[in-house]
Amino acid sequence: MTVKERERQSTAAAATRRAGPGREALFAVGGAVLAAAILAIFGLTLPANSYLLFSGFLLFLFTTQSLAWNLVGGYGGQTSFGHATFYGIGAYTTALLQENAGLHPVLALLAGALGAAVFSVIWGYPLFRLRGFYFAIATIGIAEATRLVALSPLRELTGGASGFRMSTAGAGGRTSQYMTALALVLATFLTSYWVRNSKLGLGLFALNMDPEAAETLGVDTTRLKAISLALSAFIVGLTGGIYARAFLYINPNDVFAFSVSIAMVLMSVIGGVGTLIGPILGAVIYVVIQDQLGAAQITFRGQTFQFRDVQLGLYGLLLALIILFEPAGLVGLFQRVAGRFRRRGGTQAVAEQQALLRNETGDE
């Protein structure tokens, strides 16, 4: 108990420190803009049909999702297995409005994101009464139910199991897709940074640590959860729309798939749930495993294993190791290593991250 209290105090102190702008803000915002500029210039130097452009596009899309999931799943501690609903609704709203209503692509994208945000409020409000894994399990129910509805009763609209094909008109080249996704990832990172330091973020940290205490202090936890989920849904909805426009084909079984939700959870938790940089690290690992190692193969006792075949297990293994040994994810691991070198400071940061994660430790 005393350890927990001490951890909580140190986390609270960290939160107070974070509130003030200063060198950290300069570092985070400046660093992000600089990194984005370098990536943009790099993108421009690549030939228009380069595979790297496509990989980069995917990486940025996943990173955006991971950062967006972290807003509600990390900062607020509301583990959602239902973010695929936002992805799917964003993708379908964008595609349908653009194809059937002839809406301008940008407006269609925004409408898709807005649709996802509205949907998040619809299921978010009733579900926010639930705590811990009850919330998580209810979101699985919501996600699977949404997929079924998109697949069958809305078959006329979504194309059912055979999917929905878009005309090639609004696709744009690989370079423009790359740039769009890069801009989105930068905007999402800055949003995430802003949320972390705003009153919204502090409220989310507070409710993550102890919902009752936060309520007592006058934090409207339901409102905060709803706002963060809607923000998260809006961003994920945007990625859905961008995905639809890049691939020109969407299918309820793809965009509403359980695996879409899982990917966001995996990326955030592996990278470092509730941290600023963690979701980015997680997304990089995720995409590298999925995209770059996909073609690798191992020959063992005359049998050849495609690397693709062990992806899922590899993510599972990473997740298990992270949860058992380093709850603060890769970020925690790096900080621990850095702390070894610096002797001081690093361990403190790790303790803070871990305290955030280990909130609500059952009353053993």
Add this chain to the structure above:
Amino acid sequence: MDLGNILPVTVGAILLAGLYATMSYGLGLIYGVMRIVNLSHAGIMMLAAYTTLMLYRSFGIEPYLAPVIVMPLFFVIGMGFQRLIVRRITGAAPIVSLLLLFSVWLIIQNAAYLIWSGNTQSILRPYTTRSFRIEALDLTIGWMRLGVFLAGVVTLIILQFFLTRTYLGKAIRATTQDRDSAKLVGIDVDRISMVAFGIGIALSALAGALFSMILPFNPDFGRVLMLKSFAVIVLGGLTSFVGIAVGALVLALAEEWAVGVFGMQTALKDLVSFSALVLVLILLPNGLPSLLGRMPVWRTKPARPTTAPTGGKAA
């Protein structure tokens, strides 16, 4: 509305309920004792189905005899797993256990893909498709379905006997009610948790072995069934086995009637259980027993507040 169908549909639903109950007992037991939701449940069922298949293919063991081997095997696996891995995270935030068991599911699933490939398998024996007719009622019932239903009922009776008559069972119930008090009266809570986890996994495996005889399966098998199990235990009030049996019956009836009597599309059948899961969590956090508890005649004991998903800290 098609009322002419109501009898066969209801009989079908009752048989299905046996299956739903069997697959939910393990989940309920593990939740009760450890306050952990076993998200690897689907993986365990799938693994047990493949084990049954392997026992038949390699050793010629009839699938209906397989539970005799599968259950002890998974009991030992479950205990070892609890001892080595799950114990490390007792007392952590609920989401930690959820993610850990989820990662286990991913690993099991991937291992199954590597070992058995993604092809859909099914176990076909002369008796698996045989059925009998009751002419007077115009009913056709598959022997396998009936057998699986009876297995579910027998399991419930044995479990109820075990939990009320044996020391181990009583200790498990005591731990379920209040972990700290159980410690105070001298129950080795760690050992009880290990045994209960083993039994829970063995029950999941029993369900998997039974499923392998009536449903086709592949490494992705069990996701929808796992969600249905969640719906069942939430309906049943989370910790009572009789509650789970009743929850299974209610869910099976709702599903079968929605399709067979009220004419819902078959493709939407699973929607019933998904909606039930969400709605019951929100509206009836203590499940059906809390509904009974409100009626003075049936009131037995007050619902335990610690099991409520909304109230207090989700311990």
